[in-house]
Amino acid sequence: MKKPIVIALTKGRPLQQLIDLLARLDIRSEYDLSQSRKLVFPTNDRHVQLMVLRGMDVATYVQHGIADVGMLGKDVLLEYGGDGFYEPIDLDIVKCRIVVAGLVEEQPLPRRIKVATKFVEVTKRFYAQKGVQADIIKLSGAMELAPLMGLAHRIVDIVETGDTLRANGLEEKELVTEVSARLIVNKGSLKTKYRDVQGIIQRLAELSS
Ligand code: PRP
Numbered sequence: 531m532k533k534p535i536v537i538a539l540t541k542g543r544p545l546q547q548l549i550d551l552l553a554r555l556d557i558r559s560e561y562d563l564s565q566s567r568k569l570v571f572p573t574n575d576r577h578v579q580l581m582v583l584r585g586m587d588v589a590t591y592v593q594h595g596i597a598d599v600g601m602l603g604k605d606v607l608l609e610y611g612g613d614g615f616y617e618p619i620d621l622d623i624v625k626c627r628i629v630v631a632g633l634v635e636e637q638p639l640p641r642r643i644k645v646a647t648k649f650v651e652v653t654k655r656f657y658a659q660k661g662v663q664a665d666i667i668k669l670s671g672a673m674e675l676a677p678l679m680g681l682a683h684r685i686v687d688i689v690e691t692g693d694t695l696r697a698n699g700l701e702e703k704e705l706v707t708e709v710s711a712r713l714i715v716n717k718g719s720l721k722t723k724y725r726d727v728q729g730i731i732q733r734l735a736e737l738s739s
Contacts, residue, residue, distance in 0.1 A: 535719075535726045536570075538581045538588040538597035539563070540606075543690075544624040544711055545582065548601045551623060552580075555733050577726065586610060589714065598719035604709040605688055608652050617713045618731050623736045624711040626690040628652060628703040633677050637690055638681075646676035647686035656686070656706050674698040 531724075539548045545564050552558070559571040563582050571580040585606035591681055592600040593614040601614070605628055628649060640664040647653045650668050657664040667682050674694055676682040680714065686706060695701060713734055720727050 532577060532578050533723070534579045535599065535723060535730070536579050536581060536597045537730075538583055538591050538602075540585045540588050540602045540711075542584075543583045544585075544601070547623045548711065551601075551621065551734070551737070555730070565739075577737075580593055589615075592714050594626060594715050595716045595718050595721055598716050598723060599730060600714045601711055602714065603688075604707075604712050605649065605652070607712060608707070609649050609716070611651060614718075615716050616720065618713050618716050619713040619738060621711040621734065621736050623712040624690050625704075625708070626710075627708050628686060628706040629689050629702045630656075630684050630686055630720060631674075631677075631689070631695050631700045632684045632703050634699055634701045636683075643684060645680040645684045646673055646682035648673070649686050652706060653686040674700055702732055 539545060548562055557573050557575055557578050559573045559580055560736045561572060562570060563580065565673065569581060573580060583591060584600045588600040588602040589606060589610045589612055591597040593612045603624060628716050642665060644667055645653055645664045646669050648668065648670055648677065650666055653666050669676060673685040673687040676685050676701060678698060684703065689695060689702060715727055
């Protein structure tokens with residue numbers, strides 16, 4: 531029997547938009563992907579399986595060819611810097627920005643600033659390009675707390691509506707980059723499962739154009 535195509539989706543905020551996009555390709559699961567404790571889901575197409583993972587893990591599973599195809603944020607790809615996959619399509623959904631944010635009422639900044647983020651590589655590159663000295667403090671969540679509590683002068687984080695910044699007395703200071711959801715494809719899968727994988731790429735490309 532032919533091996534199924536495995537599609538890895540990013541859990542959390544992007545998930546519903548990704549599920550809706552797949553529905554437009556007529557790929558549906560009878561499970562509630564956001565609630566179920568399952569991690570691998572069958573679909574109405576017996577040749578297609580879905581996995582739901584954190585963005586970084588989507589990249590890892592596709593790089594290693596366990597998932598053939600992945601859908602994840604460009605923010606993750608900028609940070610991941612991995613190899614082994616192509617990034618053929620901007621899905622043009624889950625659009626947000628990576629920004630530098632700080633307190634609305636901010637003290638003058640020292641020459642060497644402290645920046646808290648989970649996007650360590652993106653932040654390093656951003657400040658290196660500007661020629662600004664920045665000590666980066668890695669956090670995994672609740673970045674907004676860092677300037678509030680005096681851990682860092684600034685944060686680099688994802689902003690969609692800006693509500694979280696506003697609710698914490700923070701504001702956007704600089705745009706780092708706009709980001710959106712991307713399709714990635716394992717290089718080997720594109721060869722060994724060419725028809726199926728290319729079919730998905732083509733149908734998604736038509737939807738996003
Ligand atoms: C992101 C980000 C902010 C929030 C911004 O976190 O870290 O906290 O969303 O969104 P807003 O501008 O619409 O308020 P997310 O909820 O994705 O969870 P995470 O911390 O797991 O990344």
